[in-house]
Structure formats: structure tokens, C-alpha cells
Amino acid sequence: MKLLRLLSIGLMSAALVAPRVVAAHVQVPPPKPLVITAHNMTVATAGGQDTRAVARPGDVIRYALVFTNVTAGPVKNIQFVDPIPKGMIYVPGSAAADHPARIEYSIDGGKSYSAQPTIQVVEEGRKVEKPAPRQLYTHVRWTVLGSLAPQARVMAEFRTQVSEAPGDAK
Template sequence: MKRVYIATIGAISLMITAPFMGQILGVNSLFQLESAIAQNVNKQSQMQLQLVAEKQIETQDQEGKKIKKWEALKNQQVVQPGDILRYTLRGENKSDRQLKNLTLNQPIPKQMIYVLKSVDAPQNTTITYSIDNGRSFVANPTIKVTLSDGRVETKAAPANLYTHIRLKVPSIAAKSTFQASYKTQIR
């Protein structure tokens, strides 16, 4: 109750004294509101990212050998359970300076299962995974499993629990590109 009373008196005092503040030397400049516009001197974005999806197609050559190739997914293309998709993340550093400590998080859609150990990224990239919707990331996700005898054992998380992939790129040189890919399977 005392706080409300003190706050009310403070607000009334401010309303009474505010009209007179402009007459006190130096106080007027403290209460003048001016707009400021933030401008981006560099008109181009530093990093341009593109995500491309491809579907794995199996064909046979003239000798009957199976050939696997990738076909770009186009609008409204149908995919079936069991189909393998490859996502390729391409980044281009368009700036004149090196970019450092770039972190890229890629969600795995709920309709898909991550294909274990399918990430293909530059050698200096740190790859971690999440099985808790992106709250935490580790190199080798694990789960606790209760065995029939009651013991609890830690095991590698199955592929269907993976929810995100995180790529940490230490640096990308000026005017250069970065590319990483990973595979998923339609549930």
C-alpha cells in the first residue's frame, strides 16, 4: 500500500513540475526527444545462405549395376516414406573481411529421420547434435535405458531422436564459400 501511495505522489509531482522544466537552464535539453535512424553503412549482407534439397534416385546402368544419383527437389514434388533426402547448406561470405565463429543450426523436420554420420562438412567444422529440440548440443547424443533387470545403462541415441544439427565454423575467408550437407530419410 505504501509503495502505491509513494508512486502516486511521485507521478503527480512529475506532472506538476514537467511544464516548468523547460524554463530551467540545461534541463530542457535532457527532456527533448529526437529521433535517430540507424543506418547500415555496408549495404550488402556479409553472409548469404542457401539450403538446397535433393532426393536420392536409384537407376541401373547398361550392365545392371545400381547407380545412386541426386535429383533436385522441385516445387510440389512428391516424396515417399523411405526416400533419402540430402540437404546442402551453402554459404557465401560476400564481405571484404574474414567471418569468425559462425554457428549454423539446422532443424531436422519431424517427418524425417537423420541418417547417422551423414554430415559432410569442411575439416575444421565442429559438428554437434541435439535430441531435445535444440536446447542442448553434444557430439554424441546419448539416452538412458532401463534394462529388464532394473539397471540403467547409457546408450547412443537412436537416429529417430535427433532434432537438430549444429555446425560451428571457426572462420570463412573474405569472398569465399562454405558448404556442408547431411542426409535424412522420410518416416
């Protein structure tokens, strides 16, 4: 009995002096895999900052989309899709990426895409396909070819021209 009592006291003492592990749960927000920015390329800058708060008709706006692979393995089948804002007109040839990508455009609100969208018009009583005017472009889509390694990034960009004053866009 005395042995049991000594053993109990010994175990309790060991528990009191043993190092304790305190689990703390700290939530760290994950890095954002996609960041989108827009920059007015037309406005004069003072110290690198835009000097106007509102874009005007004729101004050129550059949109940049940067995707970073925040996973532990390579990522495939990456697609960027960005709508062209109302009141803006796509600048032909401005869509690009710093990684091999297939670039396509939509003229139907993002339902279908083509590298060179066309429309049907009637000429001399016949339906003919013509290149779609840039005013009809509604979306730009990039399909990144191959895979993207962990922590690697790919940047896609395009430019638009302001066609209407803010508030006038339909």
C-alpha cells in the same frame, strides 16, 4: 556597383554552365550469406530434374547449406543449425562440411548438442546411458573451425530418410 553587378552575372553564368552532379540512390540487394537447398537423392531423374513432386517413405533427402562470407574481413565463430524436418530420420554419418567443422546433434529440439547423443534407459533396475536412436535426432549443428576469408564459402550437408508419408508427420 557596376563591378558587383558584373560579378553577380558572372557567378550566375558559371552556375548555369558548371557540370551538375545528380545523386542517384540505387538499392541493390545484398548477396545472401546463407542458402539452403534440399534434393531427393532417391527419385529417378529425367534430364537432371526430379520426376516426382512428393517424396515417399524410404526416399533419401540431401540438405545442403552454403554460407558465403559477404563481409570485407574474415569471419569467425560460424555456426549452422538445421532442424531435421518432421517425418524424416537422420542418416547416420551423413553430416559433413567442406571446411574443418565440429558436427553435433540434438535430440531435445535444439536445446543441447553432443557429438554422440545418448539417452538413459533402465536395464535390470539400473539407469544406463545408450546411444540415442537416430529417430530421436531433431537438429544438426556445424561449428566451423578457424575463420572464413572474405568471399570464401563453406558448405555443410546431411541426409535424412523419409519415414512417413507427407501429412502423416506428427
